[in-house]
Amino acid sequence: MRIRGNVDRCEPSGVSGWVIDEDAPAVRQTVEVYLGEALLGRCVADQPRADLVAAGIGDGHVAFSLTLPPFLPVAALAGLRVVVAGSGVEMTVPTAAAPQPAAPAAARETTTTSRFGGLWIDRSDFMDRLGLKHRRGEIDDATAMALCRFVRDGYLVIPGAVPLAEVAALREELERIWADPPAGLLVETFEPDGRMKYVAPDIRHRAGATKLLDLYTVSRLAQAVTASPACMRFLSAVFEDTPKAFQQLCFWNGSQQSMHKDTAYVKIDTNPLSLAATWLALEDVQEGAGELEYYVGSHRAPDFAFGGVSKWVEGHDREHQAFVDSLHADAQAYGHVKGRFHGKAGDVLVWHADLAHGGSRITRQGQTRQSLVTHFTAGRDEPFYRRHAQHAPLERDGCVFVSQYAPVVGA
Ligand SMILES: O=C(O)CCC(=O)C(=O)O
Ligand SMILES: [Fe+2]
Known part of the structure; x- marks a missing residue:
């Protein structure tokens, strides 16, 4: 297994990047995001991305993007770990960007009174x-x-x-x-x-x-x-x-x-x-x-x-x-x-x-x-x-x- 990839973005809204196993480029990798030991989410890196296609990284369908829980404090971003499942490889996470101001409510798909969640x-x-x-x-x-x-x-x-x-x-x-x-x-x-x-x-x-x-x-x-x-x-x-x-x-x-x-x-x-x-x-x-x-x-x-x-x-x-x-x-x-x-x-x-x-x-x-x-x-x-x-x-x-x-x- 030769894992290659990058975490391009790590922000309160989510984590994204790409990953591939150069020994098995057709196998879609699963990415797991942890806060300490707690699993926050998991996704398959199978999204197409033009720049990856152009760069000849596998077939270019190796990008991932994962939404983080909406309340995650910015300070917690420093503790995030991005792991390629089954490989033991932990990817380097870029240092968190400054917090983004909240988007206007009208631009968001809001189904609950609070934008942080609800029942x-x-x-x-x-x-x-x-x-x-x-x-x-x-x-x-x-x-x-x-x-x-x-x-x-x-x-x-x-x-x-x-x-x-x-x-x-x-x-x-x-x-x-x-x-x-x-x-x-x-x-x-x-x-x-x-x-x-x-x-x-x-x-x-x-x-x-x-x-x-x-x-x-x-x-x-x-x-x-x-x-x-x-x-x-x-x-x-x-x-x-x-x-x-x-x-x-x-x-x-x-x-x-x-x-x-x-x-x-x-x-x-x-x-x-x-x-x-x-x-x-x-x-x-x-x-x-x-x-x-x-x-x-x-x-x-x-x-x-x-x-x-x-x-x-x-x-x-x-x-x-x-x-x-x-x-x-x-x-x-x-x-x-x-x-x-x-x-x-x-x-x-x-x-x-x-x-x-x-x-x-x-x-x-x-x-x-x-x-x-x-x-x-x-x-x-x-x-x-x-x-x-x-x-x-x-x-x-x-x-x-x-x-x-x-x-x-x-x-
Ligand atoms: O009983 C009270 O005076 C307030 C208690 C309270 O706010 C709480 O426990 O959350
Ligand atoms: Fe209270």
Whole structure:
């Protein structure tokens, strides 16, 4: 085998070049593009190119071009590897060109609200697809109407999604966990010194800027309330797949987190909008407790593209304030009114990947706001961290649970 070829172009939009085996010029080579060890895509180098024909490189039908996932951060281009399958040959990748400004929307084939991806609910033909699923009996009337609300508003409230008895039992378990934390369970906290850290739970910091992480890794009850039938029915319809729970935060009081869209921080591999989250009230939400707030309809505002190219803030920290400001400006421009969730214990609010939301200011000091937030993606997708953290997942109650911190407890 004598592989000869060239990677002519390596840009956020794609990789292209040509390749041939001089010992077998008629055999079309397969090219694989990797980011580290993860395969991003594969294609056959069989495209005709006039300059290759003219140069007498085989029959000239040896070019390839491969589209990259649309959200790939520019910084990641440096880590791309182009490999000729079955040959062990890795081709030299040219250094990445400067990021190109986004093409005008009109020039692009856009089928989803965001140009970075989306689910079927985000497509312009959503109503047609919804009607078809409904007529075929794949989704019932209540779910169809719930999806319409979700697509219109960017969130959905499911009253009484979790039985009160389960909520009460979980709160009792939480008391035991805080008093005597199981090994391996972590909190993310800014207490007591204002600096962020991941440490074992310490009850002295429970009331503060502290959240318990991935409670479902140690608690069967947390798994059960996360995978409530009402939530699984709705999320399965949203994802057209088994929901995958992956980043759970248990709050004792309000987070006071500024307005944001989770797509900026919560990274999903290959489709940044394959994401939704549930907010379960573990007690009746009180006025002034730092209620969850959101801009109704904000999930359909134009993308904020970090660096002009990415849905993720990572690597673009200096644009963070501009991002937050853009959410308020969009609310003005598009008339997104602010809503606040005053759910009762057991109620769930589901939010869309791109809904602007946050924790309002706590005006009633000392008032708790016990809640359990869970992020979900589709079973076919993975949180980005799964590229480097591969603890054993668990499938239970129609939900897959994965964690970046620990294996998930089974039977
Ligand atoms: O519950 C809150 O205050 C906000 C939580 C949140 O935004 C999140 O976990 O993504
Ligand atoms: Fe969030």
